[in-house]
Amino acid sequence: MITSQITYLFFQQYWWFLVSLLGALLVFLLFVQGGQTLIYTIGKNENERKMIVNVLGRKWEFTFTTLVTFGGAFFASFPLFYSTSFGGAYWAWTALLLAFTIQAFSYEFRSKAGNIFGPRFFEVLLFINGLLGTILIGTVVGTFFNGADFTVNEMRNVTWHSNTRGLEAVLNWHNVALGLAIFFLARILGLLYFMMTIDHAEMYKRSKKHLLLNTIPFLVFFLSFVVWLLLKDGFAVNESGVVSMEKFKYLNNFIAMPAVLGIFLVGVVAVLFGIIRTVFSKKSYDKGFWFAAPGTVFTVLAVLLIAGYNNTAFYPSTHDIQSSLTIQNACSSLFTLKTMSYVSLLIPFVLAYIVVAWRAINKNKITREEIIDKNEITY
Amino acid sequence: MTQLLLSIDPSLVDWSRAQFALTAMFHWIFVPITLGILFIIAIMETIYVKTGDLEWKRTTKFWMKLFGINFAVGVATGLILEFEFGTNWSNYSWFVGDIFGAPLAIEGIMAFFMESTFIAVMFFGWNKVSKKFHLAATWLTALGANISALWILVANAWMQYPAGMKFNPETARNEMVNFWDVLFSPVAINKFLHTVNSGYVLASLFVIGVSCYFLLRKRETLMAKRSIIISSVFGFIAIMATIFTGHGSAVEVAKHQPMKLAAMEGLYDGGEGVELIGFGILNPAKTLENNEDPFLFKFGFKGMLSFLIDFDTKSYVPGINDLVKGDSEREILSIEQRMALGDSSMNSLIAYKAAQKSGDKELAAIELVKFEKTFPHFGYSYVEKPADVVPHVPLVFYSFHIMVILGTLFVLMFIVFGWLAMKNKIEKFKFSKLLFYLGILGIPMAFIASEAGWVVAELGRQPWVIQDLMTTSAGVTNISSSSVQATFWIFAFIFTALLITEVSIMIRFIKTGPAKPENEGGTEL
Numbered sequence: 001m002i003t004s005q006i007t008y009l010f011f012q013q014y015w016w017f018l019v020s021l022l023g024a025l026l027v028f029l030l031f032v033q034g035g036q037t038l039i040y041t042i043g044k045n046e047n048e049r050k051m052i053v054n055v056l057g058r059k060w061e062f063t064f065t066t067l068v069t070f071g072g073a074f075f076a077s078f079p080l081f082y083s084t085s086f087g088g089a090y091w092a093w094t095a096l097l098l099a100f101t102i103q104a105f106s107y108e109f110r111s112k113a114g115n116i117f118g119p120r121f122f123e124v125l126l127f128i129n130g131l132l133g134t135i136l137i138g139t140v141v142g143t144f145f146n147g148a149d150f151t152v153n154e155m156r157n158v159t160w161h162s163n164t165r166g167l168e169a170v171l172n173w174h175n176v177a178l179g180l181a182i183f184f185l186a187r188i189l190g191l192l193y194f195m196m197t198i199d200h201a202e203m204y205k206r207s208k209k210h211l212l213l214n215t216i217p218f219l220v221f222f223l224s225f226v227v228w229l230l231l232k233d234g235f236a237v238n239e240s241g242v243v244s245m246e247k248f249k250y251l252n253n254f255i256a257m258p259a260v261l262g263i264f265l266v267g268v269v270a271v272l273f274g275i276i277r278t279v280f281s282k283k284s285y286d287k288g289f290w291f292a293a294p295g296t297v298f299t300v301l302a303v304l305l306i307a308g309y310n311n312t313a314f315y316p317s318t319h320d321i322q323s324s325l326t327i328q329n330a331c332s333s334l335f336t337l338k339t340m341s342y343v344s345l346l347i348p349f350v351l352a353y354i355v356v357a358w359r360a361i362n363k364n365k366i367t368r369e370e371i372i373d374k375n376e377i378t379y
Numbered sequence: 380m381t382q383l384l385l386s387i388d389p390s391l392v393d394w395s396r397a398q399f400a401l402t403a404m405f406h407w408i409f410v411p412i413t414l415g416i417l418f419i420i421a422i423m424e425t426i427y428v429k430t431g432d433l434e435w436k437r438t439t440k441f442w443m444k445l446f447g448i449n450f451a452v453g454v455a456t457g458l459i460l461e462f463e464f465g466t467n468w469s470n471y472s473w474f475v476g477d478i479f480g481a482p483l484a485i486e487g488i489m490a491f492f493m494e495s496t497f498i499a500v501m502f503f504g505w506n507k508v509s510k511k512f513h514l515a516a517t518w519l520t521a522l523g524a525n526i527s528a529l530w531i532l533v534a535n536a537w538m539q540y541p542a543g544m545k546f547n548p549e550t551a552r553n554e555m556v557n558f559w560d561v562l563f564s565p566v567a568i569n570k571f572l573h574t575v576n577s578g579y580v581l582a583s584l585f586v587i588g589v590s591c592y593f594l595l596r597k598r599e600t601l602m603a604k605r606s607i608i609i610s611s612v613f614g615f616i617a618i619m620a621t622i623f624t625g626h627g628s629a630v631e632v633a634k635h636q637p638m639k640l641a642a643m644e645g646l647y648d649g650g651e652g653v654e655l656i657g658f659g660i661l662n663p664a665k666t667l668e669n670n671e672d673p674f675l676f677k678f679g680f681k682g683m684l685s686f687l688i689d690f691d692t693k694s695y696v697p698g699i700n701d702l703v704k705g706d707s708e709r710e711i712l713s714i715e716q717r718m719a720l721g722d723s724s725m726n727s728l729i730a731y732k733a734a735q736k737s738g739d740k741e742l743a744a745i746e747l748v749k750f751e752k753t754f755p756h757f758g759y760s761y762v763e764k765p766a767d768v769v770p771h772v773p774l775v776f777y778s779f780h781i782m783v784i785l786g787t788l789f790v791l792m793f794i795v796f797g798w799l800a801m802k803n804k805i806e807k808f809k810f811s812k813l814l815f816y817l818g819i820l821g822i823p824m825a826f827i828a829s830e831a832g833w834v835v836a837e838l839g840r841q842p843w844v845i846q847d848l849m850t851t852s853a854g855v856t857n858i859s860s861s862s863v864q865a866t867f868w869i870f871a872f873i874f875t876a877l878l879i880t881e882v883s884i885m886i887r888f889i890k891t892g893p894a895k896p897e898n899e900g901g902t903e904l
Contacts, residue, residue, distance in 0.1 A: 058503055061495035064454060069487030071461050076484035079476020079552075086462065087469025087856035094866055097462045101873070104455035108448060109880055114887025116880055154732055155551045156473045159857060332477045333547070333554040343485045350492045357496045357516070360508045 011337035012327045015077035018344060020304035022070040024297040027182060029063040031193050032056050034186025036130035039123055042194060042206050047368065055197050055366055057107040064104060076340055080330035081315055084158045088150045089166025092140055099132035138182035142175025144307040145229060147316035151323045161319050177225040184218035185296060188275060192289035195278065199365035204284055215275050235313035235324055243313050243324045253306040264302035270295025392852045394863040395467045398870060402459050404830055405874045409453030411829055414528055414575055415582020416446045417521035422609055428514050433896060438602045441893035442586065447502060448884055452877055467863065471844055471854030477554045478544055478561060479534045486530035494523030529571050536567035538845050540635040546754055548731055548747065566631045573624035576617045577829055580789055583614025584825040587796055589889055591818030594806060599892055604800050611797030618789050626687065633688040636846060638768060639839035641699045642775040644684060647673050649698030655683035658780055661773050667703060667766050703765050714765035721759030724750055758843065761850040770841040778834040785828035792821055
């Protein structure tokens with residue numbers, strides 16, 4: 001019995017780790033969204049904009065797929081979260097859904113003949129996706145720390161007590177700070193990606209200038225979020241599943257899990273190094289992305305781990321604290337978690353072929369000649 | 380009986396169903412093309428790599444572009460469906476999440492990444508990777524798309540026939556106990572093969588239809604004829620597999636969803652040696668309560684339904700009345716009896732949970748035994764009256780028969796088009812112009828047949844969201860009907876705009892035709 005409980009706990013933690021990792025990879029891949037908000041900032045004429053859209057268009061599928069897999073993995077491993085949050089925060093998730101839906105076809109339709117709305121229309125949609133998609137994801141994830149207004153009954157039916165069905169999350173500045181931090185981080189990553197993949201001196205210069213301009217608000221929002229997170233009370237859960245408030249809960253989580261703190265610090269340093277190295281380099285340094293991107297993954301992973309690990313309710317209820325979701329009460333059965341864990345062993349293989357395909361496509365920088373003169377474009 | 384459940388506004392259920400149906404049917408416009416055309420493209424590219432004939436490369440690239448236009452909308456609507464499970468069907472999400480979620484997650488890890496990784500190579504890698512790497516990427520994209528279909532169809536099959544699971548009263552949900560039973564249930568196997576093969580049929584008809592346009596215009600005739608040959612052969616194999624697995628599906632429906640089968644055939648009074656309806660006009664005056672003839676006109680094959688289900692022209696097939704009223708001689712419980720058992724099941728569950736809470740272990744054990752005994756009827760506690768378990772007979776009946784009739788026509792089309800194209804007589808044939816128009820008409824007909832198949836599968840199982848365990852009304856998210864109405868119209872607007880744009884782009888692209896030949900000789904130097 002005890003062995004079985006320990007096994008169950010292991011798989012619950014394992015799946016929280018995997019879901020957190022997927023979330024972290026998703027935030028890194030939001031560089032596509034960040035880049036989409038810069039089409040007109042960095043691309044000063046139609047040809048430059050074409051280059052940007054085609055550079056980003058080769059990667060949008062990854063972000064989209066990661067979002068779908070993140071949703072699927074959350075549904076599979078923590079179905080009570082899926083039913084509680086998606087059904088409850090109806091308008092927040094619908095807004096997020098709409099923000100992402102408009103991306104998928106915008107690349108494909110933008111430059112095609114017969115597109116009745118014209119290219120500009122789809123560029124606006126890509127901008128909206130970049131703006132709202134990033135801010136909303138951050139705001140929704142913010143509720144992992146600040147809670148939401150719901151109760152869950154014995155049959156696991158959910159009642160959402162706010163009429164705004166999730167949109168009330170934007171009234172909490174801490175949620176929004178995370179949303180805006182992710183928005184500016186996505187733009188930073190987008191700029192670093194342009195610098196790495198586009199062979200164009202003027203666009204490089206512009207990207208560098210905007211890198212600094214976006215780093216300042218990013219730091220303001222990110223630090224506000226982190227400092228407040230470390231100082232605020234958190235939702236702790238004891239061995240019987242009773243939830244209570246604990247002072248400095250998330251700070252305590254970092255202290256209790258030094259490895260997670262290490263991941264967080266390495267991540268933050270890597271992001272800052274990627275930015276600083278690029279901003280202050282005299283030559284056309286273009287490898288900043290490869291520091292900031294893994295740094296983003298590490299940082300977000302650590303933030304999500306402290307939301308669920310160390311006896312913490314990862315989706316707290318502000319209406320009835322005992323309705324809060326923990327990785328124990330919201331997860332799938334041991335059998336399902338185990339079965340999916342076997343499948344998860346394929347992840348390294350999946351990552352390997354992604355790397356091979358990524359390298360094959362990104363081997364050389366995209367040039368004006370390739371995009372404009374040879375007209376080797378899809379979007 | 381359902382004190383622990385929240386009261387649900389009936390119009391909420393209708394709007395939620397409408398929204399899901401809208402999304403699913405819109406999604407299904409794009410998915411079958413993706414599933415099938417990728418294999419057609421992969422076959423064409425294989426020939427190009429084998430022969431070095433640049434005309435095949437040009438042909439491959441043309442269909443690949445058309446696929447790309449179509450693919451993005453399928454991806455977008457797929458995300459909407461995934462979200463809607465949670466946003467609109469939250470009670471359902473919890474009730475089945477332990478089983479349904481796993482295929483979705485596996486789909487993401489195994490299939491979506493394969494598809495999205497290699498699709499990038501397929502579109503952008505022509506001049507960046509070797510020919511063989513590119514070909515492998517095309518095949519892997521096709522494989523990834525089809526594997527993703529496998530997992531979602533396994534999940535759907537489980538809703539029709541819940542296998543490999545046990546209800547856990549502690550967590551109030553169904554929990555998986557045997558993954559292989561879920562994956563390899565006969566319903567799942569038939570559903571997957573039937574659905575993907577129907578997708579191949581649709582994609583083949585799409586390629587034939589577009590090729591017919593070129594032949595009518597006397598343009599790109601080599602590409603058109605080659606495309607017709609490939610897609611006719613591929614389509615013929617697929618339609619035969621569709622028919623075979625369609626039969627397999629019907630046999631499973633007879634076993635696990637007899638009410639659906641009765642609705643498909645408009646069979647009110649069952650019996651031995653039941654005829655198979657070839658086609659018929661249903662009598663609108665027919666209701667469950669009266670004795671009117673269900674048909675105004677019908678054309679059938681005596682004993683064939685019994686034969687197809689049981690390989691015995693005399694075997695018994697129950698009708699709607701038999702299933703509603705029951706038949707003690709054949710051990711068919713009436714719906715009223717099942718409702719009583721469902722109530723008992725629900726009450727035992729409630730009593731069990733109360734006893735657990737109060738620490739009365741003895742009572743909890745008694746109630747648990749009672750609950751488990753009556754669990755197969757659990758979902759009937761949600762049913763208000765016996766007539767509610769009968770799906771919309773006309774919709775299911777006509778959809779089923781339209782699908783079957785069109786499917787039969789497709790067999791003939793593939794034979795005629797394939798044979799004429801292979802003999803190089805397709806343009807010289809006496810009625811070739813008529814044939815080309817038929818080929819173009821094949822595209823909407825394929826969509827009608829394909830969507831009709833889903834109407835049979837999904838409306839035929841109503842009122843169940845999970846057969847016998849949960850009604851659609853019990854699975855819905857508790858939200859105001861007006862919120863769902865609002866999102867319904869938002870999605871309807873977006874889908875309409877998308878469809879218009881997509882069709883406009885496709886027509887323009889088809890009219891423009893493929894890119895100019897890379898080498899006039901036709902063979903790569």
